[in-house]
Amino acid sequence: MKVMKQAHVFFLLLLALLLSSSPCQARAISPVEGLEALRRGFAGISDFTAEITQEKRLSLMKRTMVMNGSLRFKKPDLFFMEINPPFSGRMLLHDNIIEQASGRDKPSSRIALPPEQGLKQWFLKLATPVTSLPDGVALQADLTNSVYTITITPPGKGQVKDISIVFLADGTVRRLVINEQNGDRATMILKKLRRNIGLTEKDFRLE
Amino acid sequence: MTIYRLLKHLLPMLLLSACATLATKPIDYRPGAVVNTLSTAVSLSIHTSDSGMSGSGYLVYRRPDQLHLVVLSPFGTTMMEAFAVGDRITLIYPSKSTAYVGGFDELPDKGGLQGWRMMRWVMDADPLEGQPLSGTVERSGKLGFSEKVTFENGLITSKESPTGDHVNYSRYSAINGVPVAMELDLRNIRDDRIRITLDEPEINTTLDDAVFVPRLDGLTIVPLSAIKGL
Numbered sequence: 001m002k003v004m005k006q007a008h009v010f011f012l013l014l015l016a017l018l019l020s021s022s023p024c025q026a027r028a029i030s031p032v033e034g035l036e037a038l039r040r041g042f043a044g045i046s047d048f049t050a051e052i053t054q055e056k057r058l059s060l061m062k063r064t065m066v067m068n069g070s071l072r073f074k075k076p077d078l079f080f081m082e083i084n085p086p087f088s089g090r091m092l093l094h095d096n097i098i099e100q101a102s103g104r105d106k107p108s109s110r111i112a113l114p115p116e117q118g119l120k121q122w123f124l125k126l127a128t129p130v131t132s133l134p135d136g137v138a139l140q141a142d143l144t145n146s147v148y149t150i151t152i153t154p155p156g157k158g159q160v161k162d163i164s165i166v167f168l169a170d171g172t173v174r175r176l177v178i179n180e181q182n183g184d185r186a187t188m189i190l191k192k193l194r195r196n197i198g199l200t201e202k203d204f205r206l207e
Numbered sequence: 208m209t210i211y212r213l214l215k216h217l218l219p220m221l222l223l224s225a226c227a228t229l230a231t232k233p234i235d236y237r238p239g240a241v242v243n244t245l246s247t248a249v250s251l252s253i254h255t256s257d258s259g260m261s262g263s264g265y266l267v268y269r270r271p272d273q274l275h276l277v278v279l280s281p282f283g284t285t286m287m288e289a290f291a292v293g294d295r296i297t298l299i300y301p302s303k304s305t306a307y308v309g310g311f312d313e314l315p316d317k318g319g320l321q322g323w324r325m326m327r328w329v330m331d332a333d334p335l336e337g338q339p340l341s342g343t344v345e346r347s348g349k350l351g352f353s354e355k356v357t358f359e360n361g362l363i364t365s366k367e368s369p370t371g372d373h374v375n376y377s378r379y380s381a382i383n384g385v386p387v388a389m390e391l392d393l394r395n396i397r398d399d400r401i402r403i404t405l406d407e408p409e410i411n412t413t414l415d416d417a418v419f420v421p422r423l424d425g426l427t428i429v430p431l432s433a434i435k436g437l
Contacts, residue, residue, distance in 0.1 A: 087263040159301040186283030
């Protein structure tokens, strides 16, 4: 449960989610072109909100959990996610500070990531065009009837086996699927995505 | 005088509503019915003096001493898995590809990990046999030490161990006639606190043995004594 130890996986998931909310051109794409299109498209996004449905398939227990909630993002460093009752969880990421609370009346926990792993730093890295895939990363891109599917396979044998992002040509994200090495699968379905609506810092508070 | 009249009417209502929240709502359950297996989605929060976390997950339990808990990250990936069988516990952290394996007595005193040691004691919460009585008794628990147990209408509402561990059971519901506390609140003498809320529990269904066996392929196995905290 050391969240700090999970920073790389955490940001990989977060960036995949944030980047995939950007508009892309409908055309056949190579892996590098796919990543670059996501990066370029994200430049036009200042903030967004979405309703989410999370499904967690537990392979060992042969069960699927379903959770509903919402998320918000504002450049350059604010991300908020809320899960509705009965699971009632809220998470706020402000650059490199993660705060979590499990209920309105319950104390929150606060974890500081190393500064170099803060949101701002990750977005600085996205300032330059993508010309090659990161070392060891495999990527597959597919475009069918204006629906993009990009599957990223991180290097090594870490927790995440692969991440798939499904989105439309106008940048509307349909879903994010994370397959884990242990056979579990986490799916996040985004609905009612709204971009550039003028979110302020007041929209990113746990209380 | 007007305020006095208002208070005169409001006060009994306030007192009555307070009593209603203090008392356990009676439920119809089958006498002698106990939890043999439990599988349920859970919401949980853990707070200690130096750390804390919260999240959702899934809990599977089989009497008397088998337990498997999955804790999820905000993105739905598996943050941590705990397997307990008898006196052995395995804690798996997939992001670190590491499994900590050992006996409960190897758990460090700090870092909020002592709560795992309490879990078997917490799960031992059968209702009173016979009459659904209310009151507090001191008895020898099934784990071999004495405990102070408070019953309400035959159901356990709290337990306290000689070492100061404390657990409250609340929001009872009868599922197929079996009484189940939907909310568990654990505190130990260091004021570490674990709160677990059950959602849509399934009671006394058949569970595969494999559910309680950790998959350790590809993981680095480390003695439990090496774990630092949550």
